Amino acid sequence: MILTVTLNPSIDVSYPLEHLKIDTVNRVKNVRKTAGGKGLNVSRVIHMLDHDLTATGFIGGYFGKWLENQLDRDGIAHDFLPIDAETRSSIAMLHDGGKQTEILEAGPTITPEDAQKFLDHFDKLLDQADLLTISGSMPQGLPEDYYTQMIAHAGAKNVKVLLDTSGATLKSALEAPVKPLLIKPNEEELAGLLNREVDKTDYAALKQDLQDPIFDGVDWIVVSLGSAGAFVKHQDKFYHAAIPKIQVVNPVGSGDSTLAGLAMGIHDGKSDEDIMKTAMTTGMLNTMEAETGFVNPTKFDTYFAKVTIENY
Numbered sequence: 001m002i003l004t005v006t007l008n009p010s011i012d013v014s015y016p017l018e019h020l021k022i023d024t025v026n027r028v029k030n031v032r033k034t035a036g037g038k039g040l041n042v043s044r045v046i047h048m049l050d051h052d053l054t055a056t057g058f059i060g061g062y063f064g065k066w067l068e069n070q071l072d073r074d075g076i077a078h079d080f081l082p083i084d085a086e087t088r089s090s091i092a093m094l095h096d097g098g099k100q101t102e103i104l105e106a107g108p109t110i111t112p113e114d115a116q117k118f119l120d121h122f123d124k125l126l127d128q129a130d131l132l133t134i135s136g137s138m139p140q141g142l143p144e145d146y147y148t149q150m151i152a153h154a155g156a157k158n159v160k161v162l163l164d165t166s167g168a169t170l171k172s173a174l175e176a177p178v179k180p181l182l183i184k185p186n187e188e189e190l191a192g193l194l195n196r197e198v199d200k201t202d203y204a205a206l207k208q209d210l211q212d213p214i215f216d217g218v219d220w221i222v223v224s225l226g227s228a229g230a231f232v233k234h235q236d237k238f239y240h241a242a243i244p245k246i247q248v249v250n251p252v253g254s255g256d257s258t259l260a261g262l263a264m265g266i267h268d269g270k271s272d273e274d275i276m277k278t279a280m281t282t283g284m285l286n287t288m289e290a291e292t293g294f295v296n297p298t299k300f301d302t303y304f305a306k307v308t309i310e311n312y
């Protein structure tokens with residue numbers, strides 16, 4: 001089973017508006033509300049491609065109940081730790097020909113008691129898991145090394161960890177003795193980790209960048225490059241995964257879909273080439289749908305066949 005972690009899930013509300021008017025009323029007809037937070041995007045894609053998973057994290061209040069109902073409706077198994085505070089909402093206004101203005105609630109502050117309770121809950125879930133994905137930023141109240149603690153718990157039970165986060169939490173995970181199996185930094189996150197500029201179009205330079213000692217002990221580093229695919233390091237091998245030109249409808253959540261593909265490929269014990277092809281396909285399929293963290297499985301084989309992997 002794949003265990004997906006979304007510590008700060010969210011009800012994602014999308015408001016399409018022809019024009020966003022400031023300091024007055026905006027009326028919206030077609031509101032879309034989905035179970036969000038990066039880890040739940042990952043979960044939806046894994047589920048749509050027929051793999052077993054359980055989604056976990058903190059959940060609270062009436063909004064939390066609504067979110068769990070959505071997951072039940074979609075047939076996505078979940079086992080969240082209930083907390084007293086309400087789960088957050090995130091609002092995205094899509095307006096003025098392609099502009100996106102977002103209002104993101106910080107969400108609940110986790111108490112030290114709930115932080116400890118979750119680790120105990122998580123330990124039980126780890127007993128049924130062979131692979132774990134951790135996505136997104138952490139809610140307020142948790143220590144910076146909380147993901148690092150979770151990775152150590154997973155390591156103690158031989159559960160592989162795929163980590164998609166940024167900033168101080170990612171840095172903390174790379175400095176810890178038990179490393180994640182895979183990280184998925186983008187250009188900006190890579191530059192932040194290395195404290196220097198990174199040019200994602202220069203693959204020879206990227207190859208050097210990924211050999212920095214900061215990454216020692218991390219098996220897989222996947223640098224996703226949007227329409228240019230991804231540059232990948234697996235142990236001492238380097239690859240460029242190239243993808244065809246496609247019609248993009250909504251790229252939001254592509255990185256999460258890519259992580260879902262990596263999780264399924266690694267979980268299934270596929271070859272490097274097939275792991276990367278799966279991940280590029282799930283990323284592409286997400287961009288072709290209006291909904292975030294959503295893929296059309298009937299298109300999988302066609303696009304999988306169009307991904308090419310080059311050794312670098």
Ligand code: ADP
Pocket residue numbers: 186224225226227228229230243244246248251253254255256258279280281282283284287
């Ligand atoms: P992130 O959301 O983490 O920044 P990317 O934008 O790099 O991630 O997208 C992740 C993956 O989704 C890419 O590696 C690719 O497979 C697919 N993808 C994203 N944007 C495009 C695009 N414009 N055209 C084709 N595929 C895309």
